[in-house]
Amino acid sequence: MQSEFFSCSQSSEQFLPTLDVLSELSADHVERYSRQMITADGFGVGGQKKLLSSAVLVIGAGGIGSTAIPYLAAAGVGRIGIVDFDTVDISNLHRQVIHKTADIGMNKAVSACHAVRSLNPMCEVYSYETDLNHGNALPLVQNFDCVVDCSDNPKTRYLVNDACVLAEKPLISASAIGTEGQVTVYNFQGAPCYRCLYPTPNAAGGCRTCVDAGVLGPVPGLVGILQATETLKVLTGSGTTMKGHLLMYNAMDCSFLKIVKPPKQTKCRVCGPDATILSMEASNASLLHAQGPMQTIDRPSLPSESNISCIEYSRVREDKVPHILVDVRTKLQFEMCALEEAVHIPLSSLSQQLDQIEKLSGGTKPVYCICRRGVDSVEATRILDAAKLSHPNIHSAKNVAGGLVSWRKEVDTSFPKY
Ligand SMILES: Nc1ncnc2c1ncn2[C@@H]1O[C@H](COP(=O)(O)OP(=O)(O)OP(=O)(O)O)[C@@H](O)[C@H]1O
């Protein structure tokens, strides 16, 4: 059977008609899905029909979505909606394997749609080139049978959760950072929701991002596959899902740990009997008052005379003015790329290495501090400034504003971007 389905960019407000419940499998269905239908303890013909009549909304076509999406499409989920506002970047490709090098610059939801189409043209797939926000979350979620959260930030996790509770949809959630990943199922058959477990937005885990902490490529991939498996079980009603449990994976010792999570909380603000979050506006308001990782981090600042711009620092270099450049990033980042004259002293051990800096400066050479984006180097400059009382031979300390990210933009475009 040739598909009449098409992928298209969809407005998040647009209503999608419910998929027809499939009464009979076609010959194409049997050929394509036979291997999974005949699995002895799988979901059989009945389960396959349910999948073909099901609609799944995926939030995020990044590292986790990259495997969750194709496995859902390949298994025969009838309709998939993909939400992502971001575009494919070269730094995504080591793990976001649904996208190709030729897709760089393309919206990720659109690129993922193309991949789904070529994998399984029988799957009806829609791209939503937008962020999921409190304005569009509920109408979007209402169009689907369940939601697969492959996003990477706490604010989106709360929005997705609250929309799922309000729309009474199961939520299959996964996360990955560094060398670890997690999967669970919320709001399904009496299981707790995300807010039951993390009632206070600023207390939520997962506030580190891949940009800062890095991520081992296959980890989100594996987690996305586990998440797709849980989704198939939720949709077909087969097996025992991860509801009420959390599966934790550690790539470095190859361990899986399945832990029991606390039950649904009667005090939960969105799913409890006395819930106060009864709309997405209320959900959003609850996040606006949150502290810590939910808020944009304020950049620490220094008086202007304690900063040097990248352009100015490049002149210091060109003119061979004697100086010391201290790179305060972590060892791993320094080994990856650095300015050749830089001395590596990580911020974490700077206070213990003041004698060495004093020796290098020798009372004559100014010390410039640099890091990735000019946040840690501000802190380093403060530490060195304060140390001048006990270490008078530290000549002076300045922060290279904007760090190596600005260096690449303003001075040397060949410096690696990461
Ligand atoms: N509110 C949201 N609505 C839609 N998509 C979202 C939302 N929040 C996050 N995402 C998407 O979820 C995906 C998360 O995947 P991942 O963290 O692997 O990607 P990334 O953000 O591109 O990675 P990196 O941190 O390396 O830049 C991203 O593509 C991101 O754009």
Ligand SMILES: [Zn+2]
């Ligand atoms: Zn709850």
